[in-house]
Amino acid sequence: MAKKKDWRSEAGRRGAKEKPTSARSHSINAPNPKEDEVPPAGEEPIQAPLIPEAEIAAVEPTPIVNDRMVATYVGLSLSRDKDGEKLCSLEFSMTLTKEHDDYVPKKVADAHEWLVDSDNKMIQVNHIKPHTVDIYDEPNAKKPLLHVVGGTVEKASVAMIEETGKGKAKKVIRFVFRLCVERDDKAIAFGAWNDESQFWLDMDQTQRTIAD
DSSP: OOOOOHHHHHHHHHHHHHOOOOOHHHHHHSSOOHOOOOOOOTOOOOOOOOOOOOOOOOOOSSSTTTTTEEEEEEEEEEETTOOOEEEEEEEEEEEOOOOGGGGGHHHHHHHHHHHHHHHSSSEOOOOOOEEEEEESSTTOOOOSEEEEEEOOOOEEEEEEEOOOSSSSEEEEEEEEEEEEEEHHHHHHHHHHHHTEEEEEEEEEEEEEOTTT
């Protein structure tokens, strides 16, 4: 007696053979072995080596622009004159070049020239006449941050120092001084909050002192 065929199993096999398979859907759903790989427990994933950043040389500003000299403001000190008047001193430092000789006080220019010719290390510069000084935050700024009339230039020195950095050490001549002014809110605010910042100075000799 012939065995009766199971039409349900036969249809199921036929349907499985006839079911279309899309190559496109297969490629989308197929797992990417590289993306799905997980490193064994206890092992760090392998990372690509970091590319070192290129070293960029520091760009120094042009020392004189629009008759203004770039200088670093160092810090503030307080004092009184012989009459008990409250004063404050703003200390600045700048690197001197030959170009500066037309803009700094004459005694400073003379000290600069002597230091270069004599190859000495430092010279104190005393009895500099009072100066009117404008302090700007930019070489092209129209209005100064601080305007000082008859400021006293104190503790002035011109020294040859050796600057070291990322590159080769080099010798430079540095002019450091304190600008003594009347103690008021504007001078104190500038002095207290701007240390180690760069500014642009315009210095002109004046005949009126802060005591007049």
